[in-house]
Amino acid sequence: MxxxxxxxxxxxxxxxxxxxxxxxxxxxxxxxxxxxxxxxxxxxxxxxxxxxxxxxxxxxxxxxxxxxxxxxxxxxxxxxxxxxxxxxxxxxxxxxxxxxxxxxxxxxxxxxxxxxxxxxxxxxxxxxxxxxxxxxxxxxxxxxxxxxxxxxxxxxxxxxxxxxxxxxxxxxxxxxxxxxxxxxxxxxxxxxxxxxxxxxxxDLVGVEVGGAVKNVIAIACGMMSGAGFAENTRAALITRGIDEMKLLAQALGGKRETVTGLSGAGDLTLTCSSTTSRNMSLGFQLGQGTARAACFEGRPVVVEGEVNSVSVTELAARVGVSMPICETVNAVLHDGADLRAAFTALWARPIEAEPYALELSLAHPSPNLPLQFGDT
Missing domain, CATH: 3.40.50.720 (NAD(P)-binding Rossmann-like Domain)
Incomplete structure (x- = not known):
């Protein structure tokens, strides 16, 4: 115009x-x-x-x-x-x-x-x-x-x-x-x-899904940043996290394009960029090896992504959507999974296509090779 x-x-x-x-x-x-x-x-x-x-x-x-x-x-x-x-x-x-x-x-x-x-x-x-x-x-x-x-x-x-x-x-x-x-x-x-x-x-559904999922992805970014990784890793988690948002929003009747807007990609980018976010901060502390009870200097800080990692993954399973990043965060926070082993497994998943219209799934060539964390 x-x-x-x-x-x-x-x-x-x-x-x-x-x-x-x-x-x-x-x-x-x-x-x-x-x-x-x-x-x-x-x-x-x-x-x-x-x-x-x-x-x-x-x-x-x-x-x-x-x-x-x-x-x-x-x-x-x-x-x-x-x-x-x-x-x-x-x-x-x-x-x-x-x-x-x-x-x-x-x-x-x-x-x-x-x-x-x-x-x-x-x-x-x-x-x-x-x-x-x-x-x-x-x-x-x-x-x-x-x-x-x-x-x-x-x-x-x-x-x-x-x-x-x-x-x-x-x-x-x-x-x-x-x-x-x-x-x-x-x-x-x-x-x-x-x-x-x-x-x-x-599109209330699309906006809400973006807001709920971004907190969980932010914890993942914090975990990997705290473990010593940098911008490549964060960009990968943000981008693939947006894809998880799109899949869940669409499955619930929302619009995929909503997730590319302020309430999805915008909010996710901000939350994953600074430890001003409690979600990013929690992940960062856990990635550094701090016990959960000792995070935030032992103060009882409410972290929405920690609560919603359970509900988001449960909802995704109910509607048949695969959300591997959210599932990894939930496993570390609530199922006792080792952070390093969990993220190594995330990175060793079968090789897939982008976009999904190209149907492809290839066995990873080195699924047991651990990621090189900062102290290794």
Whole structure:
């Protein structure tokens, strides 16, 4: 399209949400609440601990999670779910994936009818194999459910560094007739401002799969980086990890191309590039030989990829998708597999074709030859 044609397009007006609740006052929840408040919206940030809510309101800072980031004066924190949800137009849930169902039950009595719910957490529920949106739909029927996902480190977003993410909701027939009135468009408009730039998607499954799988792949990258390998190895894991995302997304009804966007390739690249990511950091420490209990200096840090390595591989097996990188990470984290032996076996798998349309599988010529780890 020519620039003149692009400039002449008519842009439909989109009304953002007014009052928004952000449930979860960790680093990402606080960053999202800060973005919304900076954009002029009435934001209530719910914190599980009353002391944290009080400190945020008193100091204008979240000293536990974003200690060096001043928060907008208009941002209000509360430890009362009822207060947080009173008369809200939309809800952002930023709680750990393992506690999502319990959180749904806790907010159910206070949630305004038909209020859209967007998830800013990532994963697959263990046991059911549900994507997190399916967990919310199951627990809270009658609410549009979507997600916000992308390559976003919380501190940078809170500091208003240029950041892009995807807002995804399924589109109803009415949404396709009037997309500017869809929950996805309205939430994207609410988040738009300053350095934060959202994109709108109707492929919720593809976006969610990217968010869940990338954390597991990031642990794999961390493991191999910690073991002494460098950029070739990381690039191989990222690229083949994207392929695992595509296969799972497609098997669940999502679009392969979604995985090449912000919520898939973008988020994976960021998470696999820095130990700022807890997933990458956990893998790095394990790759260096640190015992799991001693990682993060013994602090009980929640690492979503560690939790979801089980649920992702279980879901993949259920739908008949091979995800060897995720399976390797799960084996090391939960089945007692030796890290070096597991990754040696990963690299010695039969030689396959790229793309899959070329059907080929060749026995590896040296399946028992170990990888040359840093101290060998």
């Amino acid at each position: 020519k620039d003149s044609e692009a400039d002449s397009r008519s842009h439909k007006p989109c009304v953002p949400f007014g009052r928004i609740a952000v449930l979860g006052a960790g680093s990402w929840g606080t960053a999202l609440a800060s973005i919304l408040a900076r954009n002029g919206h009435d934001v209530r940030l719910w914190a599980r601990r009353p002391a944290l809510a009080e400190a945020i309101n008193k100091t204008g800072m979240n000293g536990d999670y974003l200690a060096d980031v001043p928060l907008p004066e208009s941002l209000t924190a509360t430890a009362s779910i009822a207060e947080a949800l009173a008369d809200v137009d939309a809800v952002l849930m930023v709680t750990p994936s393992s506690t999502l169902r319990a959180m749904c039950e806790a907010i159910k009595p206070h949630l305004p009818d038909a209020a859209p719910i967007a998830l800013a957490c990532k994963g697959v529920e263990r046991g059911t194999g549900y994507l997190l949106s399916e967990v919310v739909t199951d627990a809270l029927p009658g609410h549009p459910v979507g997600c916000v996902s992308g390559p976003t480190f919380a501190r940078e977003a809170a500091l208003d560094h240029p950041t892009a993410a995807t807002v995804a909701f399924p589109f109803s027939y009415e949404d396709r007739l009037n997309p500017e009135k869809s929950p996805a468009a309205r939430l994207a408009m609410s988040l738009s401002g300053g350095g934060f730039r959202p994109y709108v998607s109707d």
